[in-house]
Every structure is written in C-alpha cells, then in structure tokens.
Amino acid sequence: MEGEDRKPDEETEEDPNVDALVFEQSNDLMNEGHEQDFQCINPQNRSGHIVYTCKGSDAQGMWEGERRFNEFYKLHNKLEERWPGIPIPNLPPKKAIGNKDIKFINERRFYLERFMKKVSVFEFLLNSQEFLIFSRPSGDVDKMLSNLPKSSSVDIVEKYREQLKIEDHLYDPIAKDKLDNQCKEFQHFSKQMVPVLKAMVKSISSFMVNKSQSIQDYKGFLSMLDKYEELNLANYVEGDEHSMVFGNPTSATDKEAVNSMCDNLKNPYFNVYHWCKGELFDIEAVNQAIAMKDKISDKVNKSEKKKKSTQ
Structure with missing residues (x-):
C-alpha cells in the first residue's frame, strides 16, 4: 500500500x-x-x-x-x-x-x-x-x-x-454494483479536485502568513504608541496624565479594551488553509482504501476463475 x-x-x-x-x-x-x-x-x-x-x-x-x-x-x-x-x-x-x-x-x-x-x-x-x-x-x-x-x-x-x-x-449484487460505481465516480471527482485544492493551499498559505504578520504589526504599533506617549509626549504635557491618551486614568478601560482586542485577533485564513489541506489528506485516504478494495476484488475474481478452470 x-x-x-x-x-x-x-x-x-x-x-x-x-x-x-x-x-x-x-x-x-x-x-x-x-x-x-x-x-x-x-x-x-x-x-x-x-x-x-x-x-x-x-x-x-x-x-x-x-x-x-x-x-x-x-x-x-x-x-x-x-x-x-x-x-x-x-x-x-x-x-x-x-x-x-x-x-x-x-x-x-x-x-x-x-x-x-x-x-x-x-x-x-x-x-x-x-x-x-x-x-x-x-x-x-x-x-x-x-x-x-x-x-x-x-x-x-x-x-x-x-x-x-x-x-x-x-x-445484494445490485447494491454492490451501485457502490462500485460511486467509488469510480469519487476517483474521477478527486482527480479533478486535487489540483484545485493544492493550488488553494499554496495561495492561502501566503494570505495566512501576510495576515499573521499584519496582526503582529498591529500589536507592535499599538505597543509603540503607548511607549512613545510614555517617553516623549509626557514631556510636552509636563507629566499631566489627564492630557495623555493611554496614560489617562479616565481612559483605562479603553486601553484594556484595545489590549483585549489585540489579544483576541485571529487569522481568518487559518481554518480555510487547514480545511483544504485536510481535504487532501482525506481524499488520499479514501483513494487508498478504494485501491485496496479493487485489489482484493481482483484477487477474488482470479481465484474464482481458477476454481472454475480446475473443475
């Protein structure tokens, strides 16, 4: 196999x-x-x-x-x-x-x-x-x-x-023939779909990395703003916390909300990428199972023909 x-x-x-x-x-x-x-x-x-x-x-x-x-x-x-x-x-x-x-x-x-x-x-x-x-x-x-x-x-x-x-x-031989036809239809379908899924995986992997980087950049930018305010803007307002944004005690909940939003950001391409790649894994597994079924069926048919020829 x-x-x-x-x-x-x-x-x-x-x-x-x-x-x-x-x-x-x-x-x-x-x-x-x-x-x-x-x-x-x-x-x-x-x-x-x-x-x-x-x-x-x-x-x-x-x-x-x-x-x-x-x-x-x-x-x-x-x-x-x-x-x-x-x-x-x-x-x-x-x-x-x-x-x-x-x-x-x-x-x-x-x-x-x-x-x-x-x-x-x-x-x-x-x-x-x-x-x-x-x-x-x-x-x-x-x-x-x-x-x-x-x-x-x-x-x-x-x-x-x-x-x-x-x-x-x-x-039921009729049901067996129906299942055999469904297997053949699946094999034909998979030959058409596998190249499409592989192309999707390749494209989505790039989208996923770009989105992941943009999420990290967004988090880094907000962190930089916080530090910039603390190290530079504080001098211009002579240390008055109420004149600042992130350092303003009255906007503490806003800062927490921004931090929470950053922490909860997810990459929307993640599930799509793994769904496509998982489908490729599953299609290969089913095709392997069908190939083994056909191999066993061939052995059975050859064995039956051999029995008939020796009778």
Missing part, C-alpha cells in the same frame, strides 16, 4: 510560507462530539526526540500519555495493513531535515491531533488491538505494534463481519 512505501527519513515538500505564529490558534475545525476528547499538545524535546502529550477516550474511558511521531507512523501503517479497505486517516509525512523546527513541529502537532480525531469516528478502529497498544501500552509501543502478526484473509473477513455487522444472506 502507499503508506507502506514511504521511506521513514525521506525529505518531503512543505509549505515554506506557513509561520509558527498561525498555529497558536486552536483547532476549531473538528471539535464536535467525541472528537473533543482527543488532543495532541505540548511538544517537548526529550533526548533528541520530540514527544507529544496525547489524550483521548475509548470504551474503557480516558487515557493520556506521551507519544513520538514514529509511534503514530507505526500505528498508521499497522491499521492500513490489518484493516485493508478502511480509509485510515493520513498523517503528515516524515522529514529528516528540519524536523525540530518550531514551525514544522507546530504543524505536525496539529495534524497528529487531527489524525486521532478522525480515527475516533470509527469506533472499531478506536477500540481495536492496534489502537489500544498505542493508547494503553504495556510496553514499548513501536515494538508491540511491530510484533503484531499479519492477519490472514480469513481473519480479516471474520473481523469485518463482526465489527461491521455484515450478514451474508443480505448480500
């Missing part, structure tokens, strides 16, 4: 214009229902490795612990391997150079949290053996995931029957 072909230390393309400041905003895109329980916060450098404090909840309740990106990566690959045909949420790619840069870490943290929120939509993944090793480990996460045996075709089929409530006697 595509996720398994990625090289762990490959250098990947990123958006060079996205600065660290924009990631100070919270992830407002996915904060509904169960998704609110999942967080990936507080990146820390521990012995040369970045670890993230991860929180979430499953059928057993709340869990919390520190995780490395490699552990997310191993979990993602194991879910793809042991749950073929399920659209496993994508992760940000690995990067060998600059992977401790604050901008890179902040964006990675954002998408690791998004990954957990997306997985939480599928309860059978959230409570699967693979995810429980990640969320509630009894040892080294990477080693425990690596030691999971490869599932046989029979095991996967039985697992899907149980988790997805599949009843063979309700099989």
